[in-house]
Amino acid sequence: MEERLPAFDSAFSIDCVIFGFEAGELKILLIERNEEPFKDWLALPGSIVKQEESVDDAAERILYELTGLRDLHMQQFHTFGEVHRHPQGRVITVAYYALIRINGQKELRPITQFARKAFWHPVNDLPKLAFDHSEIFHTGFNKIRRRLNYLPIAFELLPEKFTLTQLQGCYEAILNKKLDKRNFRKKMLSYGFLKELSEKQKGVSYRAAKLYKFDRRKYFKIFQNDVTES
Amino acid sequence: MEERLPAFDSAFSIDCVIFGFEAGELKILLIERNEEPFKDWLALPGSIVKQEESVDDAAERILYELTGLRDLHMQQFHTFGEVHRHPQGRVITVAYYALIRINGQKELRPITQFARKAFWHPVNDLPKLAFDHSEIFHTGFNKIRRRLNYLPIAFELLPEKFTLTQLQGCYEAILNKKLDKRNFRKKMLSYGFLKELSEKQKGVSYRAAKLYKFDRRKYFKIFQNDVTES
DNA sequence: AGATAAGGTGTCAAAATTACACCATTAAAT
């Protein structure tokens, strides 16, 4: 197979919707673009797929180069292929989402000059984004909302040890609606995949809550019946 | 924007998983390829996206050219982007599914020479397919299985007038398991989106069943709360 | 008339879901 860079008027790219949960809010990663087109605009982390890498591999590389984040589980969710979605040529983009614990995260630092900076932004107050990235975000958000009840979405957003109130807050942020506390706890605990720790929350100015851990193995024993992400 | 055909070593294509239901069996459309690579192999209908058409438009055109079928609702479900999935170059493919009533359908006749013929084949006995088309089929099949309970999948496969037994058979073919007759009927009728006709089934050598019609508007009133296909 | 094949129907138990309110605990403020 001949080695040749793709003609820029026909290329594929990756765009990433990376979700985090912090201070009771759902957030996504944005970058400030440092190159045309849409220089200085806010955008999803995204770039062009190279000739000798799979689309899945490209997703990981691109996220790393633009944000410094590595080893996320990137999940493809849709491909956007309108003719004029990119002002400089024919570029279709494969969109991925991923979930990450913001808390313990190192500083976000773009490796390439393509992004001036990367930062978290609450999903409820997003500015206009470059390209069709607003639409891409909404599609991705809908995906995780749909999958919340059969994939461990919330547990990948929360710290390793979390309280039931934090867990509920995470569900509420994703679903954008209030849930009943007693029913939520009853149901979550009934599954049996939450392990109660002897530890308690620290540094709060009110009664400290019990901490729980997520047991991924038990979770998948329960939900594996279904076809999961395919 | 410059007009140029994509270099063949970097292109995007469409592949289509078209489902039909006939004689109690779930089937998909296959073509017999008439060109290299994989000449003479069986394959999903698929081809290269043109420079000046969106991916969604390409899906409709390509299906038409290879099978003569038109005006289907094509639903994108996954993009396959392994480096070597196409032996002749870098081609990522966007996969679509669609659902169609086989019964009233005109003859399948490829418009281009690219396919020698197009035909229905039961999903339960598929031969090896060209490229990674077997994987694409499985991914698509899983998608419709997942969506069976909140999208009118079965009703797009059945003729306009159908019996409850046919409906159940369609569900069973997609889920690949037997369902309880009384519970199935109770549930389906309880939704209220099935309209009982005064007509009955004809031409059967046993007691004729009542015919029903699907009321799409009522269906979506019930299921629209959810984020549907996005 | 009898055989064959599918049509059509109801009940009960178990499980899951929903609505709903108050006392307990902790740290901070006074």
Add this chain to the structure above:
DNA sequence: ATTTAATGGTGTAATTTTGACACCTTATCT
């Protein structure tokens, strides 16, 4: 020391949904 503010933590009852299960009816064919 007491009070205040904020969240933690808990149970019951009604309703809805699900799942298991068997027999008579109707139409056609021979």
